[in-house]
Amino acid sequence: MITRQQNLDLALQIFDHAGKYHPGFQHNHDTYHAIIHKLARARVFGPIETLLAQLRQSNIKCGENLFITVLRNYGIASRPERALRTFLRIKNFGVERSVRSFNTLLNALIQNHQYDLAHALFKNCRKKFDIIPNVFTCNILIKALCKKNDVEDAIRVLDEMPGMGMIPNVVTYTTILGGYVLRGDMVRAKKVFGEILDRGWLPDATTYTILMDGFCKQGQLIEAVKVKDEMEENGVEPNEVTYGVMIEAFCKENKSGEALNLLDDMLKKKYVPNSALCCKVIDVLCGEGEVEGACDLWEKLLKNNCTPDNAISSTLIHWLCKKGKIWEAKKLFGEFERGSIPGVLTYNTLIAGMCERGELHEAARLWDDMVEKGCVPNAFTYNMLIKGFCKVGNPREGIRVLGEMLGKGCLPNKATYSILIEGLFDSGMEEDIIKVLFMATSSGGIDTESWGLFISKIAGNLDSRRGMLNEIIQLKL
16 A cells, blocks of 8 residues: 555555554564655655664564665765665664675765775775675776776776686676776777677677767767677667767767668667757757758657657757748647647747747737746746847837836846847937836846946947936936
């Protein structure tokens, strides 16, 4: 019942009620493990400490797995000190610590960059904890050393492993390879890769991907492609990370065709590309003038049940607007709206595109739709509308928008005032600048940077604007 319960508070109430009021029922290791596991997964650690205190006072015999769950989740939640404290008191519960809980602790420490502490614990694990490390322990330590850029010590641990009765495996060598990749030392990384092959091991997708990533980061895309080809020749299937690394590298080199082919392959294999990756492909396609190709990608994502999110939609809408395809952008927005809830970024992108093209009526309609659906406009939204009105020679309507902005408690920024002042100057309505300034000061004041902007604009032609400058100074005082 506790395991099935989605509401954490209710799960805790069920646990407490069963222990106190249910006749003939007593909690055991399984019920404690169930509730602690549920709380740990949700990163709700306060009640866990209370439950552990109760467990310690009871005569219930529990197992190490319960503490491994707590250790792992303390690591994920960036609480390495709590993980260490939990490990140190396992014996207080009548439970023997083993290499499994020790390895979990080391991983928690490494996740939180506590590399020196992990190394110190490893060196003292036999003497202090009576724990004999295994190959997994050594692999974890090697990972810590590589992450702190101490590949030399990592190799020393590798060399000492046979003397400790342990045989290094593919993971061990892959970790060392990754250490060299982090340094950008692809010569030594390739050498370690060769050692893996010499030992008769078949590298897995992770090993190949780390090597590819290293070449990509060094700008050696041709070498990365060779590694990918070798990977496929050896019958090793690329995974989601492999595709991500290579697609990103092709985008960086503006090779939209190759990036799109790999993304197609990824979709065929039922992998779901992340939003950032899709945005990069759309950016490089549109940057090369292939807006239609980017729209086709949108359709492919929908057909493969990969619903484009606000970031992907905004990116494509931005490019459609930039290329003057406003109505195509509006149509795409409508399609997106049918299956998702547009965020402020998506609304802003389309409103900005419409204002840039002078489609203020449509921009206003979209604004109304945005507000009606509970999406709160931000300073960028208001700035785009103000800019749009200024661009068509109607800055006074921009002043009205500023009034609405201030009324809604949205603070204008330097860009707001810059757009409006420029618009008023260009339209010969300089006298309205004082009105704008008065509105700003009446609504809680303006920052120093914006004050400087007002003064610098007026002081540009002091002879004709001396009176206006005096009014600004009076408002400042």
